[in-house]
Amino acid sequence: MTTRKSPSKKQRALEILQRLKHLYPDATCSLNYSTPVQLLVATILSAQCTDERVNKVTPALFGRFPDAASLANADLEELENLVRSTGFYRNKAKNIQAACRMIATEFDSVVPNQMEQLLKLPGVARKTANVVLAHAYGINAGVTVDTHVKRLSQRLGLTKHAEPIKIEQDLMKLLPQPDWENWSIRLIYHGRAICKARSPACSACELADLCPTSDK
DNA sequence: CTCCCGATAT
């Protein structure tokens, strides 16, 4: 049973959302890109790697291979070398090339704007698809759940699950659809700056009074 | 579940 005194989980989520908007008013996607294909590629590269690191390799990468056609026809070894420092470089290079080939042959050289189509691309699952849909096309198909969104949503007591798909479903029930992507963006900012994986800075956290995990 | 993997912080 729920008590009337303590705010519901949804009320708490909405309060957290409002505070995040004030804390990080200018939060945007921190990956650098200039086309949907480049966003897709940068997002594939961001797996288990900082966005800062991705942004160090993409200028040379997109200078050499700016679009789906050039990436589809790239020499794989050269592609691997260009993305090497992001880690998992063999899988990433292979997936980027295979995805670009599929975009060229099956999607008329345009990155799909539907979840079902995006998930057909090698190396693309819900996290990457949600990022592309939100930032390339302005479509909030779901909530992007990356390592930060997972960790903070758990610490904030907004989900008890560990699987990204279940966390996403919990968050979609708690948050208004227009805020789905800005929620993820701002949680990521907060995760990087304050609610860090190793040593969360609860004493400096503006959400501490709303957080069941806070040690403040 | 394991594997993929380099760069950086702790």
Next chain:
DNA sequence: ATATCAGGAG
């Protein structure tokens, strides 16, 4: 030395 970083595939 070890944990972590806008994950995904087998």
